[in-house]
Amino acid sequence: MGTWIKAEVIENRHWNRDLFSLILKADIAPFLAGQFTKLGLEIDGKLIQRAYSYVNPPDSKYQEIYATRVADGLLSPRLHALEAGDNLMITKEANGFFTLNEIPQSEHLWMISTGTAIGPFLSILHQNEVWQRFRKVVLVHGVRFSADLSYQAEINILKSKHKDQIIVQPFVTQEPNIEALSGRITHALKDGMLERIVALPLAPERSQIMLCGNPHMVKDVRHLLIQKGFEKNLRRKPGHITTEQYW
Ligand SMILES: Cc1cc2nc3c(=O)[nH]c(=O)nc-3n(C[C@H](O)[C@H](O)[C@H](O)COP(=O)(O)OP(=O)(O)OC[C@H]3O[C@@H](n4cnc5c(N)ncnc54)[C@H](O)[C@@H]3O)c2cc1C
Numbered sequence: 001m002g003t004w005i006k007a008e009v010i011e012n013r014h015w016n017r018d019l020f021s022l023i024l025k026a027d028i029a030p031f032l033a034g035q036f037t038k039l040g041l042e043i044d045g046k047l048i049q050r051a052y053s054y055v056n057p058p059d060s061k062y063q064e065i066y067a068t069r070v071a072d073g074l075l076s077p078r079l080h081a082l083e084a085g086d087n088l089m090i091t092k093e094a095n096g097f098f099t100l101n102e103i104p105q106s107e108h109l110w111m112i113s114t115g116t117a118i119g120p121f122l123s124i125l126h127q128n129e130v131w132q133r134f135r136k137v138v139l140v141h142g143v144r145f146s147a148d149l150s151y152q153a154e155i156n157i158l159k160s161k162h163k164d165q166i167i168v169q170p171f172v173t174q175e176p177n178i179e180a181l182s183g184r185i186t187h188a189l190k191d192g193m194l195e196r197i198v199a200l201p202l203a204p205e206r207s208q209i210m211l212c213g214n215p216h217m218v219k220d221v222r223h224l225l226i227q228k229g230f231e232k233n234l235r236r237k238p239g240h241i242t243t244e245q246y247w
Contacts, residue, residue: 002029002093004040004047009086010062015150017069018247019116020080021055024063024090030058031058031094032101033123036244039065040089041078047089050075053212053244054094055151057126063090066150072170097235098212098244100129106208106240107119108200109134112185112221117213117246122151125158131165138198142171142185142217149180153227167198186220204229204240215245 007026011132014020028037031054040049055064062197069080082088098120103109109130111121118141124130130137149170159166170180171188181197188194196201202209202225209225211218222232222241231239 002091004089005092006087007039007063007090009082009084009088010207011084012080012082014080016147017082019066019148019150021150022065022067022079022082023066024065024088025061026063026090027092028063028090029093031202032099033057033127034099034120035094035096036120037065037096038064038091039075039079041075042089043078047073048078049089051095052143053096053098053117053120053123055122057123066116066122067162068116096244098210098242100124100127100133101231102235103208103210103242104238105133107134107206108136108138108208110138110140110202110207112140112142112209112217113165113212114185114217115148115215115246117244118151120212120244121210122154125166131162135165136200137162137165138167138169138200140169140171140185140194142173142213144172144174146172146175146177148172149177167200169194169198180217183219186224189224202228202239204231208233208240208242210242210244212244213246215247218243218245 007024011023036053052065170179233239
């Protein structure tokens with residue numbers, strides 16, 4: 001993956017102790033909503049680099065990355081500590097196939113994420129294409145604590161703008177939250193509760209599923225869906241399940 005260029009930190013928004021969003025200014029090449037870039041910092045004389053999805057849509061003035069500080073992580077604690085005016089490295093070109101042009105047509109699009117992996121979905125939801133192509137869009141976001149439900153203001157704007165099309169279903173696993181389901185996404189999928197609550201059926205002939213985030217969630221949900229007759233979406237063999245794992 002491509003050329004490294006300099007990015008300037010415009011803002012580092014801390015949502016809580018660990019979750020943060022970096023607003024960056026860099027002369028990047030055009031990208032597709034859902035793609036990721038790489039961020040890098042020199043640590044002990046070596047460029048340490050990691051992948052991060054864009055949260056902003058491609059036509060934004062600034063770039064936005066939503067990340068978490070991983071305890072004992074090499075790069076993310078350093079990113080977390082950056083301040084306005086600091087510089088870091090970013091790859092000019094973005095990468096990845098977690099984009100709408102890879103998703104076959106269907107009636108409903110389900111976007112299922114954990115933690116910071118809501119980012120690429122927000123990028124996609126800010127573009128017109130998704131609203132033109134799918135009759136309903138279900139955004140599922142699983143977090144541990146209520147305070148981890150970032151970007152609520154932005155999600156509320158999407159809800160009021162696309163009220164007949166979007167269904168947003170948060171999950172909070174570690175504490176009660178009256179507006180979220182408790183427990184894991186996988187459990188609610190397995191016992192049919194998710195379908196009942198959002199009042200839409202999950203069926204291969206009507207649904208495309210995008211899964212992003214924690215590899216355990218991605219693996220377990222994919223497994224459950226395959227049992228229901230869904231297939232992996234591959235370029236050589238289009239199916240219904242498209243995935244991006246963060247580690
Ligand atoms: C395609 C792709 C896109 C990604 N986009 C994002 C993004 O938008 N935001 C983001 O925060 N991370 C994202 N990641 C993960 C990111 O690249 C780093 O792995 C993460 O920031 C940790 O780096 P580190 O050097 O601090 O930790 P490392 O020392 O590399 O430790 C890695 C460990 O950190 C944990 N971890 C990694 N990512 C996460 C996470 N997001 N949430 C919780 N635990 C995690 C896992 O246990 C993993 O084994 C993405 C990864 C991939 C492959």
